[in-house]
Amino acid sequence: SSGKLIGAEALVRWNHPDKGLVQPGMFIPIFENNGFITKLDLYVFENVCAFLKYSIDNKLSIVPVSTNFSRHDIFKTDFIDNLEIIRKKYDVPAKYIRVEITESATVGGSQYVNDVIKKLHDCGYIVEMDDFGSGYSSLNVLKDIDFDIVKLDMKFLSSESDNKRGGTILSSVVRMAQWLDMPVIAEGVE
DSSP states (O other): OOOOOOOEEEOOOEEETTTEEEOHHHHHHHHHHHTOHHHHHHHHHHHHHHHHHHHHHTTOOOOOEEEEEOHHHHTSTTHHHHHHHHHHHHTOOGGGEEEEEEGGGGTTOHHHHHHHHHHHHHHTOEEEEEEETSSSOHHHHHHHSOOSEEEEOGGGGOTTSOHHHHHHHHHHHHHHHHHTTOOEEETTOO
């Protein structure tokens, strides 16, 4: 309500020389299929760490920055080791970095994902569930997986849907998250 910046998210876009700005919905699925997604996600993470290090060194105002990770990333056995190598290279406190894992990444592997989240917590990271409400397992995910923050899928705020029904569901989800002591972030409010 004050307009103060309290967080940020690192997002990737492809500035193609002929096609211009290509949205992630066009290239991320390709990168997930060809295995390039982990390289891209670690590249973005490293840029976040470099930015935060620059901000710390220059005594700039710092807010936590969220970084997205694919299901393909978190199921790699060296995922957290790679994050920690990069973070320590820049000497950035983990409290300034939020790890975002999409709700869909949890399907079929909730115990494994919980183990990964515990290790991330042990390293000092805050873990966000991204795109909550985009899949079919939302309530089970809230119940079974130890996320710190819920990020609502922007479709909840879409003007194409029935606002009364969407508003009722949104209100209920926010209330439920509050009962679980989980902050809620709404995407797509712009």
